[in-house]
Amino acid sequence: MMTVSKSPHEREGARTMEFSIARTVQILQRTPGVLRAMISGADSCWVDEPYGPGTWSAREVVAHLVFAERTDWLPRARWILREGDRTPLPAFDRAGHRDLLRHSAGELLDLFEHERAAGLAELQALGLTTADLERRGTHPALGTVTLANLLSTWAVHDLNHVAQVAKAMAWQYRAQVGPWEAYLSILSPPNPR
Amino acid sequence: MMTVSKSPHEREGARTMEFSIARTVQILQRTPGVLRAMISGADSCWVDEPYGPGTWSAREVVAHLVFAERTDWLPRARWILREGDRTPLPAFDRAGHRDLLRHSAGELLDLFEHERAAGLAELQALGLTTADLERRGTHPALGTVTLANLLSTWAVHDLNHVAQVAKAMAWQYRAQVGPWEAYLSILSPPNPR
Numbered sequence: 203m204m205t206v207s208k209s210p211h212e213r214e215g216a217r218t219m220e221f222s223i224a225r226t227v228q229i230l231q232r233t234p235g236v237l238r239a240m241i242s243g244a245d246s247c248w249v250d251e252p253y254g255p256g257t258w259s260a261r262e263v264v265a266h267l268v269f270a271e272r273t274d275w276l277p278r279a280r281w282i283l284r285e286g287d288r289t290p291l292p293a294f295d296r297a298g299h300r301d302l303l304r305h306s307a308g309e310l311l312d313l314f315e316h317e318r319a320a321g322l323a324e325l326q327a328l329g330l331t332t333a334d335l336e337r338r339g340t341h342p343a344l345g346t347v348t349l350a351n352l353l354s355t356w357a358v359h360d361l362n363h364v365a366q367v368a369k370a371m372a373w374q375y376r377a378q379v380g381p382w383e384a385y386l387s388i389l390s391p392p393n394p395r
Numbered sequence: 396m397m398t399v400s401k402s403p404h405e406r407e408g409a410r411t412m413e414f415s416i417a418r419t420v421q422i423l424q425r426t427p428g429v430l431r432a433m434i435s436g437a438d439s440c441w442v443d444e445p446y447g448p449g450t451w452s453a454r455e456v457v458a459h460l461v462f463a464e465r466t467d468w469l470p471r472a473r474w475i476l477r478e479g480d481r482t483p484l485p486a487f488d489r490a491g492h493r494d495l496l497r498h499s500a501g502e503l504l505d506l507f508e509h510e511r512a513a514g515l516a517e518l519q520a521l522g523l524t525t526a527d528l529e530r531r532g533t534h535p536a537l538g539t540v541t542l543a544n545l546l547s548t549w550a551v552h553d554l555n556h557v558a559q560v561a562k563a564m565a566w567q568y569r570a571q572v573g574p575w576e577a578y579l580s581i582l583s584p585p586n587p588r
Contacts, residue, residue, distance in 0.1 A: 218570040219440045228437050229564065235432040240557070244421050247412045344574035351573035358572050361565040362581040364433070365558040371422065372554040377411040379551050380544030381537035388555040393580070 221350045223330065229357035230322060233364065234315035237264060240367055241307050249307050253373035254392050260367045262303060264310040267363060269299035271317035275356045276324055282339035282349050283328075290340045291347075325353075414543045416523060422550035423515060427508035429557055430457060433564070434500050442500045446566035447585050453560045455496060457503040460556060462492035464510035468549045469517055475532035475542050476521075483533045484540075518546075 219225065241249050241260050249260045258266065274294050281291055302310065328334075335350040372388045383389050412418065434442050434453050442453045451459065467487050474484055495503065521527075528543040565581045576582050 219444075219567045221568075221571045225438060225440065226568075228441065232432055232437070236429060239425055239428040239432045244425070245418060247418065248421065251412075341574065344577065347573050347575065350571060351575060354568050354571035354573075355575040355579070358565045358568050358575075358579050358581065361561040362579050365561040365565075365581055368554040368558040368561070372551045372558075374412045375414075375419075375547050375551050378414045378543060378547035380540050380547075381534065382540065382544060382548040382551075384537065386548070386551050386555050387586070388551065388558055 221335065221354055223325070223335075223353070226353050226357045227322060227325070229360060230318065233267075233360040234311065234318050236364055237267075237314065237367065238311050240364075240371070242311055243308075244371075248371050248374055251370070251374055253370045257392050258366070258370065260370045261307040261310060262299070263363050263367050263370065264307065264314055265299040265302040265305070266296075267360070268302055268310060268313045268317055270294070270359070271314065271321055273298060275352070276321050278339070278352055279325075279328070279349060282337055282352065283334065285339070287338040287340045287346060290342045293342050414528065414547055416518070416528075416546065419546050419550045420515060420518070422553060423511065426460075426553040426557065427504065427511050430460075430507065430560065431504050433557075433560055435504055436501075437564075441564050441567055444563070444567055446563045450585050451559070451563065453563045454500040454503060455492070456556050456560050456563065457500065457507055458492040458495040458498070459489075460553070461495055461503060461506045461510055463487070463552070464507065464514055466491060468545070469514050471532070471545055472518075472521070472542060475530055475545065476527065478532070480531045480533045480539060483535045486535050 241264070252259045252262070278291050281289075302313075305313065330349070335348065335353075337349045339347050339349070339352070341347045369388050369392075372386070376383060376389045379386060379389070434457070445452045445455070471484050474482075495506075498506065523542070528541065528546075530542045532540050532542070532545070534540045562581050562585075565579070569576060569582045572579060572582070
């Protein structure tokens with residue numbers, strides 16, 4: 203008999219929220235303001251420094267989010283609606299935001315706010331049905347995904363990067379907290395890729 | 396010869412920011428607005444659910460921050476200025492915010508904003524000198540700390556909990572992201588305590 207490995211939430215038996223576009227939009231519409239509240243007007247020493255070799259600064263995270271807005275989420279949603287799972291989704295370029303790094307943090311926050319507002323307007327205009335949300339695509343590495351998976355990931359990806367901005371900022375003070383470093387998990391070294 | 400173990404930032408040889416009250420305040424004054432942008436008006440399913448057994452919801456994190464504002468940061472700063480390292484700092488009660496959980500997320504955000512503004516006004520009124528910042532106290536578990544360590548920790552503790560709020564919210568959608576869970580480190584199970 204084959205043992206099926208369970209994901210963490212199945213092991214816990216915890217409740218889990220159902221997908222809805224409205225709930226997803228609640229997260230997506232917040233993120234530009236969250237990042238603005240964290241970064242806007244803060245000194246360069248908080249915003250422009252990474253948290254170790256090969257990691258991103260808070261500013262670079264915003265550049266990545268702008269690039270993802272332009273090339274990942276709605277382009278992939280349109281792809282799934284048009285192609286289904288016949289053709290794999292185009293790969294996402296994790297380094298594709300390089301050209302955006304010429305912008306200041308303030309400019310990137312403005313760009314992100316603009317792109318996100320346009321993306322949410324387009325999402326609404328798509329008028330997705332329940333059947334649309336179950337449509338399948340093929341991720342180039344992960345295999346079969348649904349449109350609902352993609353839209354959920356859009357929101358969780360935002361939260362992932364909000365946490366990363368907090369880490370990049372916290373890291374700049376890691377030498378200053380002294381013995382309290384032991385209690386601050388955000389100061390743990392980043393995992394090697 | 397004894398080998399002295401180095402902290403992560405020493406191993407990396409990375410630059411590290413010097414302490415200043417102004418830089419610390421840049422973080423501290425942002426946090427109420429950051430949490431408001433993340434939480435205010437969001438559905439209960441995002442705000443009131445923990446991310447596993449024994450963990451906190453976003454709302455409970457704000458309750459903890461209110462309690463810490465009242466009993467941890469400035470009370471300990473005053474203790475160091477008055478007692479130095481003769482008497483250990485009073486222990487902080489990690490469960491001390493229980494009574495605050497009767498409040499809604501919106502009420503807790505208001506309380507936190509109020510307490511933080513009062514705390515920053517008092518910090519300014521203390522008129523701390525460079526010599527004051529080097530004054531030492533005794534942490535009940537961690538040993539000798541300085542006033543600058545305490546104030547730095549106040550800011551990094553904020554960022555730690557901003558990241559935790561992002562994780563608690565992200566967790567509610569962990570079943571919805573499907574195969575993308577593999578790419579979203581924020582969905583990794585919390586470390587057991």
